[in-house]
Amino acid sequence: xxxxxxxxDEPWGxxxxxxFIVRSKEPFNAEACPDRLVxxxxxxxxxxxxxxxxxxxxxxxxxxxxxxxxxAESSSVAKVKRTLxxxxxxxxxxxxxxxxxxxxxxxxDGLKAIKPVNGVTWGAGTASNARWxxxxxxxxxxxxxxxAHLCDPFYANPRHVEFAAYGExxxxxxxxxxxxxxxxxxxxxxxxxxxxxxxxxxxxxxxxPARIVAPxxxxxxxxxxxxxIRVQDRESDGYYQQRxxxxxxxxxxxxxxxxxxxxxxxxxxxxxxxxxxxPTADECLQIGRPYRVRGYAxxxxxxxxxxxxxxLDGGRTWNLADMYTMQTKADSRSGQRDWTAKHWxxxxxxxxxxxxxxxxxxxxxxxxxxxxxQPSAAVWNYRGVMNNSVFHVHPPTxxxxxxxx
Amino acid sequence: xxxxxxxxDEPWGxxxxxxFIVRSKEPFNAEACPDRLVxxxxxxxxxxxxxxxxxxxxxxxxxxxxxxxxxAESSSVAKVKRTLxxxxxxxxxxxxxxxxxxxxxxxxDGLKAIKPVNGVTWGAGTASNARWxxxxxxxxxxxxxxxAHLCDPFYANPRHVEFAAYGExxxxxxxxxxxxxxxxxxxxxxxxxxxxxxxxxxxxxxxxPARIVAPxxxxxxxxxxxxxIRVQDRESDGYYQQRxxxxxxxxxxxxxxxxxxxxxxxxxxxxxxxxxxxPTADECLQIGRPYRVRGYAxxxxxxxxxxxxxxLDGGRTWNLADMYTMQTKADSRSGQRDWTAKHWxxxxxxxxxxxxxxxxxxxxxxxxxxxxxQPSAAVWNYRGVMNNSVFHVHPPTxxxxxxxx
Numbered sequence: 112x113x114x115x116x117x118x119x120d121e122p123w124g125x126x127x128x129x130x131f132i133v134r135s136k137e138p139f140n141a142e143a144c145p146d147r148l149v150x151x152x153x154x155x156x157x158x159x160x161x162x163x164x165x166x167x168x169x170x171x172x173x174x175x176x177x178x179x180x181x182x183a184e185s186s187s188v189a190k191v192k193r194t195l196x197x198x199x200x201x202x203x204x205x206x207x208x209x210x211x212x213x214x215x216x217x218x219x220d221g222l223k224a225i226k227p228v229n230g231v232t233w234g235a236g237t238a239s240n241a242r243w244x245x246x247x248x249x250x251x252x253x254x255x256x257x258x259a260h261l262c263d264p265f266y267a268n269p270r271h272v273e274f275a276a277y278g279e280x281x282x283x284x285x286x287x288x289x290x291x292x293x294x295x296x297x298x299x300x301x302x303x304x305x306x307x308x309x310x311x312x313x314x315x316x317x318x319x320p321a322r323i324v325a326p327x328x329x330x331x332x333x334x335x336x337x338x339x340i341r342v343q344d345r346e347s348d349g350y351y352q353q354r355x356x357x358x359x360x361x362x363x364x365x366x367x368x369x370x371x372x373x374x375x376x377x378x379x380x381x382x383x384x385x386x387x388x389x390p391t392a393d394e395c396l397q398i399g400r401p402y403r404v405r406g407y408a409x410x411x412x413x414x415x416x417x418x419x420x421x422x423l424d425g426g427r428t429w430n431l432a433d434m435y436t437m438q439t440k441a442d443s444r445s446g447q448r449d450w451t452a453k454h455w456x457x458x459x460x461x462x463x464x465x466x467x468x469x470x471x472x473x474x475x476x477x478x479x480x481x482x483x484x485q486p487s488a489a490v491w492n493y494r495g496v497m498n499n500s501v502f503h504v505h506p507p508t509x510x511x512x513x514x515x516x
Numbered sequence: 517x518x519x520x521x522x523x524x525d526e527p528w529g530x531x532x533x534x535x536f537i538v539r540s541k542e543p544f545n546a547e548a549c550p551d552r553l554v555x556x557x558x559x560x561x562x563x564x565x566x567x568x569x570x571x572x573x574x575x576x577x578x579x580x581x582x583x584x585x586x587x588a589e590s591s592s593v594a595k596v597k598r599t600l601x602x603x604x605x606x607x608x609x610x611x612x613x614x615x616x617x618x619x620x621x622x623x624x625d626g627l628k629a630i631k632p633v634n635g636v637t638w639g640a641g642t643a644s645n646a647r648w649x650x651x652x653x654x655x656x657x658x659x660x661x662x663x664a665h666l667c668d669p670f671y672a673n674p675r676h677v678e679f680a681a682y683g684e685x686x687x688x689x690x691x692x693x694x695x696x697x698x699x700x701x702x703x704x705x706x707x708x709x710x711x712x713x714x715x716x717x718x719x720x721x722x723x724x725p726a727r728i729v730a731p732x733x734x735x736x737x738x739x740x741x742x743x744x745i746r747v748q749d750r751e752s753d754g755y756y757q758q759r760x761x762x763x764x765x766x767x768x769x770x771x772x773x774x775x776x777x778x779x780x781x782x783x784x785x786x787x788x789x790x791x792x793x794x795p796t797a798d799e800c801l802q803i804g805r806p807y808r809v810r811g812y813a814x815x816x817x818x819x820x821x822x823x824x825x826x827x828l829d830g831g832r833t834w835n836l837a838d839m840y841t842m843q844t845k846a847d848s849r850s851g852q853r854d855w856t857a858k859h860w861x862x863x864x865x866x867x868x869x870x871x872x873x874x875x876x877x878x879x880x881x882x883x884x885x886x887x888x889x890q891p892s893a894a895v896w897n898y899r900g901v902m903n904n905s906v907f908h909v910h911p912p913t914x915x916x917x918x919x920x921x
Contacts, residue, residue: 293704358883360823360836376822382887412817412886417781418765431765478763481817482787482902483888490889497887 142236179255228495244307274334287349326455381411413453547641584660633900649712692754786816818858
C-alpha cells in the first residue's frame with residue numbers, strides 16, 4: 112500500500128494536463144484526448160496516456176540497478192543473480208521498435224455502461240504508438256550469464272520471465288508480472304529493456320530509467336521502473352498477474368470472483384481493436400458537407416490489421432477505410448504482405464463522408480490477419496478488460512437536413 | 517481443368533457415405549455429420565471431412581517422388597533441386613502432432629443464407645481433429661540440402677515455401693499454395709510432411725502418400741499428394757493463394773472481385789470458432805428433461821481456446837461449458853496454462869441443461885488466448901470464408917411445456 116505522503120513527489124512538471132482526460136490523480140491515471148491521437152502516427156511522448164497503480168518512483172539514474180535472477184525449482188538449474196546498471200545496458204547492442212502500447216482496460220467505459228466494473232474508467236485514449244529504444248531482453252539475460260540452454264523453448268524449465276518494478280502499489284507489495292520465456296527469447300518478438308521513448312530517455316511517468324517493452328502484448332506486462340528480471344518455473348504470482356488483467360466470464364462478479372481467478376488465464380496478446388477518434392461525441396457535423404472520419408486500429412501477437420471499415424447507417428452497410436501504417440505492415444493497396452515481419456505498430460485510418468447525413472451514427476470495425484473481427488456488442492466482464500466491441504459515435508449535426516425539406 | 521474421365525478412378529472403397537453430408541460428387545466434397553464429431557476427441561479417419569478441387573490422384577507409393585527446390589530471384593542464392601522418395605522421408609526423425617484441420621469455408625452456409633457466395637456449401641462439419649505423423653518440414657528441407665542460412669528468419673530472401681500437389685484441379689494448372697518460411701521453420705510450429713493419419717498411412721482422400729500438415733493454419737495450405745516443395749521469394753502465385761481463400765470486404769462481389777483480390781492478403785491462421793453438434797437442428801428435445809449440449813471449439817496460430825459459453829435465451833445470458841482437450845492445452849479447472857506450448861488441437865465441450873425449456877434457441881461462443889470472441893452476426897464475403905459468427909440452433913421440442921399450463 113502507498114504511504115500517506117507517497118504522492119508528494121509526482122512529476123507534475125511533465126504532465127501537461129490539457130493533453131489528457133484525467134481519470135484519477137493518485138495514482139495518476141490519464142488517457143489521451145482521443146481526437147489528438149490521429150494527428151501523428153507516432154504519438155508524442157507528452158500525449159501518451161499514463162497508467163499507474165501507485166506513486167511514481169523518483170530514481171537516480173546513476174544509482175539505479177536491477178537484478179537479473181534465475182529461480183528455478185529444478186535442482187539442475189543453478190541459481191544466478193547479477194546486478195546490471197544503465198552503463199551495462201548501454202554497452203549492449205541497441206534496438207528500436209515502433210509498437211503500440213494498449214492498456215487492457217482501454218474502452219472500459221463501454222463495459223461500465225452495461226454494469227459496474229472494478230477498474231479505472233477509460234475511453235479509447237489508452238492506446239498510443241511510440242518508437243521504443245533499448246536492449247533486447249534476450250541480450251540482457253545473456254549478458255547477465257543466464258545459460259543459453261535455459262532459453263531454449265524445448266527445455267522443460269523455467270518457462271516464464273517475471274518483471275518487477277520499484278515503487279509502491281495499491282494492491283500488492285510490488286508491481287510484478289510475467290510473460291512466457293519462449294515469447295521473450297524469440298528475436299522476432301523484439302522484447303526490449305527500453306531506456307528510450309521517441310528518441311529521448313523515458314519520462315518518469317513512462318518508467319524511467321528502464322522498462323519492459325513487449326510488442327503485441329497488453330500494457331500490464333510492460334513493467335516500468337525495473338527492479339528485477341527473474342527467469343522462473345512459474346508465472347508471476349503477483350496480484351496483477353493472478354487477480355487482475357483476466358477476462359472472467361459474465362457470471363463472475365465481486366461476490367464470487369475468488370472462485371474464478373485461478374480458473375482463467377492471465378491476458379497476454381491484445382485482441383483486434385479499432386476506435387473512431389474524429390468526430391468526438393460532441394463535435395458538431397455540418398449536414399450535407401463532407402467530413403473525414405479518423406481513427407486507429409490495432410491487434411496483438413504480431414498479427415496485422417488487414418482491413419478497417421466504416422458504417423454510416425448503424426452497421427447495415429460498411430465502407431472500406433484508407434489505412435496508413437509502416438511499410439513493413441499490411442498495405443491496403445498492394446497484394447502481397449511481408450508475412451515474415453511481425454506487426455507491432457498501430458494503423459491510422461480515415462474515411463471521407465461525401466455528404467454528412469442528419470442524425471448519423473458512425474461505426475468502425477477492423478479485421479486482423481488471424482481472421483478475427485470485433486464483436487458487435489460488448490460482453491461485460493468483472494474487471495472491464497479487453498472491450499473490443501464495434502465502436503459507435505453519434506455526433507450532433509447541424510444545418511439544412513434533407514429530411515427538413 | 518479436369519478431363520472428362522478424370523473421376524473414373526475415385527477411391528469409393530474408403531468413402532462410407534453414411535458418415536457424410538455429400539456436397540458435391542465430382543470433385544468429392546463431403547462434410548462430417550456434425551453430431552458424430554463430438555463422439556471422439558480424435559476424429560476417426562473415416563469420418564474426417566473430404567475437401568477436393570479435382571479428382572483424387574492414384575499414386576504408387578514406390579514410384580512416388582517429390583522435388584525440393586529453391587527458386588530465389590536474388591542471384592546470391594544457388595538454385596537447388598533434389599528429389600525425395602518415401603524411403604528418404606522414413607529415414608528422418610518422425611514426429612506426431614494432434615491438430616485440428618479446418619476448411620476456411622467451414623460454416624459457409626451461414627454466409628450463403630445472407631447472399632449467394634462463390635463456393636461449396638458447408639455446414640459445421642469441415643473441421644476435424646487428428647493425430648498426424650511424419651517428418652518435420654524443416655528436417656526435409658535440410659535433408660534436401662537447403663542451406664540453413666536461407667531458413668534464418670532474419671535473412672532477407674526467400675521468405676515463402678510453396679507446396680504443389682499432383683493431380684488436376686478445376687481452377688488452375690495445379691493446386692499450389694504457400695506459407696511463410698519463418699512459420700514453417702519454427703520448430704514450435706510442428707509443420708510436417710505427413711505420411712500418417714491416426715497411426716495409419718494416409719488415405720488417398722487425405723493426401724496419400726504425403727501431405728503438408730500446418731497446425732493452426734487453414735486447411736487450404738495443408739497441400740495433399742505432394743509434388744514439390746519450393747523455397748522462394750514470393751507467395752505462391754497459384755489461384756488458391758491469390759484468388760481464393762481471402763476475406764474480401766462486403767462491397768466486393770462477382771462483378772468487381774478482380775479489383776479486390778490483389779488488395780487483400782491470403783488467409784493463414786484460423787479465427788476463433790465454435791459450433792453446437794448436439795442437438796442438431798432436427799433433433800427433438802423433451803421439454804422439462806435434462807439434455808447435454810455438445811460441440812467443438814478451435815482457434816488458429818497456436819492460440820488456446822480459453823472459454824466456451826452456452827446461452828439458452830438467444831444470447832441474453834451465458835453459461836460456462838465444460839471443456840475437454842489435451843493436457844498441454846487450457847484446463848478450465850486449473851489456473852496456470854502452459855504458455856510455452858502452442859495449441860493445435862480442438863476443444864470438445866458440453867453443457868448440461870437441467871430442464872429443457874420450450875422453444876429454446878441454443879447458442880455457443882468461444883474466446884481464445886488472443887482475447888478474441890466470435891461476432892454475434894455473420895459478415896458476408898464473396899468467397900464465403902471464415903464465418904465464425906455465434907452459432908445458433910433451434911431444435912424442435914416436445915412434451916409438457918410450462919407455457920401450456
